[in-house]
Amino acid sequence: MAETLTPTVLTLKDIAREAGVSLATVDRVLHNRPGVRPDTVRRVKDAIARNSFQPHVAAAELARGRARRFAFVMPSGPNPFMQQIEAYLGEMAAWLSARRLAVELVAADVFEPAALAASLEALSGDYDGIAVVALDHPSVRAAINDLVDAGAKVVTLVSDVPSSRRHHYVGIDNIAAGRTAGALVGRLVGQRSGKVAIVAGSQGLRDHAERIFGFNQVMGSEFPDLSVLPVLEGRDDDDRSEQLLARLLGKHPDIVGLYNVGAGTQGVAKALNDKASGAAGRDKQVVFVGHDVTALTRRLLLQGVMDAAISQNPGHEARAAVRVLLALARGEPILSEQEKIRIDIVMRDNLP
Amino acid sequence: MAETLTPTVLTLKDIAREAGVSLATVDRVLHNRPGVRPDTVRRVKDAIARNSFQPHVAAAELARGRARRFAFVMPSGPNPFMQQIEAYLGEMAAWLSARRLAVELVAADVFEPAALAASLEALSGDYDGIAVVALDHPSVRAAINDLVDAGAKVVTLVSDVPSSRRHHYVGIDNIAAGRTAGALVGRLVGQRSGKVAIVAGSQGLRDHAERIFGFNQVMGSEFPDLSVLPVLEGRDDDDRSEQLLARLLGKHPDIVGLYNVGAGTQGVAKALNDKASGAAGRDKQVVFVGHDVTALTRRLLLQGVMDAAISQNPGHEARAAVRVLLALARGEPILSEQEKIRIDIVMRDNLP
DNA sequence: CATCAAATGAGTTGCGTACCTCAAAACACC
DNA sequence: GGTGTTTTGAGGTACGCAACTCATTTGATG
Known part of the structure; x- marks a missing residue:
């Protein structure tokens, strides 16, 4: 009658015991820290896979200590659609602060490649993730790649730069x-x-x-x-x-x-x-x-x-961008079906 | 240039200091525990409001100890749409277990009021939240109300029972x-x-x-x-x-x-x-x-x-139901715009 | 076999909250 | 002033993980 979708859950300690190693070694494997023999790495990973172990996100988040910082680089002009996205980000304030996520809006001249690239470069190092309404131009592409190389997670928003190494595109086809x-x-x-x-x-x-x-x-x-x-x-x-x-x-x-x-x-x-x-x-x-x-x-x-x-639903885009950045930062898989932005046909009778 | 959407964040300890009381008292107020003078309650709530304090969800989740259990009561027949919802719930398995959420599927004869009501009653006490594809019938309504009275969070899925005291309806108009x-x-x-x-x-x-x-x-x-x-x-x-x-x-x-x-x-x-x-x-x-x-x-x-x-997007319904139950269980506000199920017009060229 | 580096174990601390106990203080009432 | 009740403070433990230290073991090398 009742079918369970989620098996019993183990902790890191259990995995350590299963693999016959100590907690410290499991930790090293889990975070790609050096100093573990390839053979041991395999044993630990086996134990993780065998038990389909997932770190408890709440515990991981708590243990991190510092909050994550995300930047949203948006066009500086008075574009109604962009303003809607910003408004929906504002509505998430409580949700964000309950998770200790800091989101900052950065206005940039999105239509001027050099200016946009400069704005992006300026963010390097300060943020864990960056969402950008990007112009598809070589210098912008380079700036995005630099951010990625510096370790930041980058998603393009509304407008894509497919040739860059951005991690994800949030927008429609x-x-x-x-x-x-x-x-x-x-x-x-x-x-x-x-x-x-x-x-x-x-x-x-x-x-x-x-x-x-x-x-x-x-x-x-x-x-x-x-x-x-x-x-x-x-x-x-x-x-x-x-x-x-x-x-x-x-x-x-x-x-x-x-x-x-x-x-x-x-x-x-x-x-x-x-x-x-x-x-x-x-x-x-x-x-x-x-x-x-x-x-x-x-x-x-x-x-x-x-x-x-x-x-294209601006609220969905705002939330999807945040969720994708968060999932990327945590190393979680992305629920692609959820984050995909759909093309909505809106007529009078299905006005949202 | 950069506008921050999320102010600096305090902890319970800060609130206690702000309000001039101890941590224990703040805790009592926060969880509506007895034994606090009305005047003191006000002082604490003031401090919380003044600093727009939000408990850290990760910490709260971790401190709870036990996992949350949700039940999805779905029609037992071979309905393709319902099967899609179940499939999407299955896709969430990793997401769920990383949050230590247990979701169970319960098959029920949704078209038989008495049977459905009985299935619902049987769940009482065992679950923190219940999503149900409900038939609108007095005995089902009563069963839902009983669950709510027993402290469970209840959402109706796809088909609503507006006269019941369910907390939320996930589905279209x-x-x-x-x-x-x-x-x-x-x-x-x-x-x-x-x-x-x-x-x-x-x-x-x-x-x-x-x-x-x-x-x-x-x-x-x-x-x-x-x-x-x-x-x-x-x-x-x-x-x-x-x-x-x-x-x-x-x-x-x-x-x-x-x-x-x-x-x-x-x-x-x-x-x-x-x-x-x-x-x-x-x-x-x-x-x-x-x-x-x-x-x-x-x-x-x-x-x-x-x-x-x-x-109506079955994946969205599945995820929205889970998120709404979770938000209700945590006492968080619901992002209503996010959880609203839209009426999608799908033609050949915008097939998802 | 001695030496040294690499690998591992054992342990600690802290994150912010929930939940609990026990003692002390404040208060009400006669 | 004494009694009893209510309110409050202080403190502890636990949750699961990240990140760290330091000692110890293992293995390779000369």
């Missing part, structure tokens, strides 16, 4: 996100044929470029009746996005779909609305898919102006 | 899930008009009834061109679902949408496919929305037979 957006636009447009507009921050940003790539992939292969217009680069700015899009909407009356890759949502919605006054509710005729659930996109979804938002 | 399904079917059907079929396990199951309720809500208010046919009760059985649906598809050639509320997915897909042979790809013309990502639904999504799956 942006190509898949773009594909999802494409599938949604195509499916929601339905039988109609026409043109599809894309508004992005810049095609130079890795995540935006990847999303556009995925979007086009799906549009090209699955929705031949829809033609994708050249990407508008709104630089995540409301006014600029609005102007560009307004002009495009004027030029192409047959636009049936719109994918907003980054921020600047306010401007995009405004452009749609303005057109609406002339063309009787165009905002609700154009299928509009964007990213992230913010106060604004939430409102637009409820109003029916936006049809779907592709979202 | 099924009405919202049904609404989401409705919105998806309606939107994906597009301009077409026609009929929509619903296959459910039974309308007697709370979660199924709630989903149907939400589905109809949306269909009625937003998609007047679609008419919903009476619910087919397939009892989560493949053969039965197939037969019922096949007959319905034959009778109504104008079915354009299908909502499968529970299991029996294999049969539903088969009925769609069979019709397809006669009517040239009907499986891809009928918008098919169902629940949960399993090996089967994953395949159907990739084949284009299913258009979307409403999913």
Whole structure:
């Protein structure tokens, strides 16, 4: 009737007895300290494996003495999504201090490779773990590798630097996100044929470029009746996005779909609305898919102006980054399924 | 530049000094032990609040001595979704034993109120926490309340008993899930008009009834061109679902949408496919929305037979249940944002 | 066989809390 | 002022591990 998932638990003392050695030797093996014969190492490791021994994390944590320090290197600008991540980190304060974990926020100019690299280098030695919203650039990559070499655990957040030796990436697969957006636009447009507009921050940003790539992939292969217009680069700015899009909407009356890759949502919605006054509710005729659930996109979804938002959960990213850093620092395995950031499709009825 | 989220941390000894009392008195206050004057209690609590003191969880855990025991009461039948939850609990084995947490699976006949209540009563006293996939019935409610009165922490899993005094519910809002399904079917059907079929396990199951309720809500208010046919009760059985649906598809050639509320997915897909042979790809013309990502639904999504799956992440539910029980047992606050189970829309391109 | 380095054993201390005992102090009541 | 009760202080032990010291044993080498 009752099945136990967790066998009886031993202590280091038990392992020492099992292996026929002293506690000190087990300790040496466990922490890779020198001065143990290879043969003895094996015997101890055998005993550990045989009993599936796990050190008691609470005891280990307590015995460490000093608290762990983590740094979060975040963009200095007023990016709403990043602010949400910071807010969720703030909500963890009690959780963190109950575990004697110190988390510090470091503002950095994430769009300037040299500046970001310098900010990272400055952290060396002071922290057990570092989470960074990284730009993919050689000097940033080098800075990350230096941190890793200095013994720190490093995770990239939201935006990855796959070529570096960072231990983990906490964020979504942006190509898949773009594909999802494409599938949604195509499916929601339905039988109609026409043109599809894309508004992005810049095609130079890795995540935006990847999303556009995925979007086009799906549009090209699955929705031949829809033609994708050249990407508008709104630089995540409301006014600029609005102007560009307004002009495009004027030029192409047959636009049936719109994918907003980054921020600047306010401007995009405004452009749609303005057109609406002339063309009787165009905002609700154009299928509009964007990213992230913010106060604004939430409102637009409820109003029916936006049809779907592709979202990565900022709270999840904040907590996953902390948990991954902690697991790495403790040498624990990472629950990969738990830490994976999913691509959420948010429509009006499943707004979180 | 660097902002610290976690202030310096004190120990009980510091608090004792701050409050001008001894360690023993602080301990008495902290654990609601008798024998402390109200005035002194206040002084101690003031000192704790003033310094935002948090007991070191690792130290507390270590000092407890005995391990915590949790029981998961799960349906005894071969329900794939429940099996996934159990599998994810199994994956946590290392994590659990490193924290000296014992988790036991208890199989119970969840559909029989008296049996379930008896199973629950039998657990009383032996466990610090209990997670249960509960049927909403007076005798089950009473059993849950008894457990709570006996000092155990109780969370309902997947299926709630809101009228009980359970401490927490880990699962989705099924009405919202049904609404989401409705919105998806309606939107994906597009301009077409026609009929929509619903296959459910039974309308007697709370979660199924709630989903149907939400589905109809949306269909009625937003998609007047679609008419919903009476619910087919397939009892989560493949053969039965197939037969019922096949007959319905034959009778109504104008079915354009299908909502499968529970299991029996294999049969539903088969009925769609069979019709397809006669009517040239009907499986891809009928918008098919169902629940949960399993090996089967994953395949159907990739084949284009299913258009979307409403999913609640079983791994998340398993881990959330454990974390919530642990937080409750420790008297820690629950990170509600973290533990909330979201309604995931899964389409081919964002398959996890 | 003597010498020295490497390997190991035995032991200690401290982390911060829970939980316990016992004695002393403070207080209430008659 | 004496009695009894309540409140408080002081101290100890234990939890499992990390990190350390120092003495001892083992093994290799000349």
